[in-house]
Amino acid sequence: MEKNASVASDVLELQGFDISPEFTYPLFFLLLLVYLSLLFSNIGVLALIIMEKSLHQPMYFLFCNLSVNDVIGNTALLPQVMAHVLSTKRFITYNQCVAQAFHSHTFGSASHLILIIMAIDRYVAICHPLRYSSIMTGRTVVGLSVVVWGVSLVLVSVLLGLTVRLSRCRSFIQNAYCDNPSLFKLSCEDVSINNIYGLVFTVLLFTCSIGGIVITYMRIALICWIKKNKELNNRALQTCASHLLLYLIMLWSGFLTITLHRFPNYPDLRKIAHILFHVVPANLNPVIYGLQTKSLRVKIVEILQRKKVIPF
Template sequence: MFNKDFSSHEKMGENASILTDILEIEGFEIAPEFTYPLFFLLLFVYSTLLFSNICVLTLIIKEKSLHQPMYFLFCNLSVNDLIGNTVLLPQLMAHVLSTKRFVTYNQCLLQAFHSHTFGSASHMILVIMAIDRYVAICHPLRYSTIMTNRTVISLSATAWGLSILLVSVLIGLTVRLPRCRSLIQNAFCDNPSLFKLSCEDVSINNLYGLFFTVLCFTCSIGGITATYIRIALICWMKKNKELNSKALQTCTSHLVLYLIMLWSGSLTIILHRFPNYPDLRKIAYILFHVVPANLNPIIYGLQTKSLRDTITHILRRKTVISI
């Protein structure tokens, strides 16, 4: 059925509008001997991030001692990682095993929407976490009055709301375009791959995409740079070993993870302008999704004393019960 549809549409002129809702995904060119190793690698990565993020979420929800603003931010990050990767990885694994990679236009739009929302929300949530660290380190006595549950919920709702609004406009500008092609030149669906299906003028899409990217990166880089400079100045002026140790422990891990996300995200955007490196762009995009999602529970979970102590206490309690 799919092949018949594509054969008929290939005969159409490139400027003709395509009415079919079936799109073909280009995917990766994988040698047969690497198909199953790659599939099981992706399955392992996906299973690991599912297990670790769900465990962190469950622990924070169940343990009343962890019902604090900082851990609510952890929940935001874990939920975002779970949604973003669940939209991407299962379909990608299915396409690794298949030589015929097809998806409906609506499914493609949904994947692109969730994928871009994931990227935008990741930046904004990390900025809120940087602010939380700044208040905790620089104003420890006022932390409980500044970072209340209500404040964190409001900041989180703003981050999600802005992400959804900005991405909705991004995808909406693409939906309005007629399509003259049916091949997604990517291993997954994202906005640039979707509007490249059109033979119409896409300058508005490019301009808004540039605005969206600049706004997202400016807010995240500016916010995190400002908070870290302020933290560094406070640590330098006070010269308190305990304060410096706390700042180094909490901020280094946050900064490393942010730089990994920023690097892989920037590489994906830049490589869309260089079509000669399609596989590198696809790999960078997957790394942007899976690397932070696997590191978040370790960096923000196990390196946070209260959460680490809770995990240790539960494990010891289970060991005693089993004995």
């Protein structure tokens, strides 16, 4: 298939990863291991929270959003990437490509917004513990979750809607996966509107994300400094340090992916950054938010003891 077709085709060719034959299977099995690991950990923690009534608390329900987002976002990306690692002919239909781009961008925007509401939850728990149950009610949690998913779906729908309206004069995607920039680069029309909205979308998302995290963490740090309570400081440090580490990893890998789209001389680095943006937080989330949370950790140990996996 030619890389620049004069007539738009419903079948697109992806560039994929440029790897040596001897690294094909090691890369495939590495991606498979990573994918199975994130599926097992996220679905396992999600099922535990649903089944255990003692875990039906605002913090855990908010965490469910993160697990669902990680599973859907990575399922839309990794199986196709793994299949194309083994194949020399990497084809995908235009509709499948749009669907993958939609899930990928929804994953990215929802990840940022979910971490914001989780930071707000931690702020209320640490700074207003006596009012926590009255503020973070079930209705509040559901409302925050609906806002996160609603905003993400609307923003991404407009983003992809501006792209699918364009006519196509190419059928070759210079990428290993489908995203919005790769899709609108298939067009020979003026894509200024796409670039402008994409920039506004990115700036708005990052501003809200960074601003929300900075404000909540500064308030938490201020309360800890004023009260000088050792137990409060330890609780805040344990909760916020892991949350901040995960957020920084996700932030910089996402920022690197977006920036490298403006520098076509580094295609492999961009592809790797995008994969890391998906798989690293998805594998760390259950560990950071699950195993470091005492109630959830206790339930996991109880289940393992019941099954006699570990001795009493």
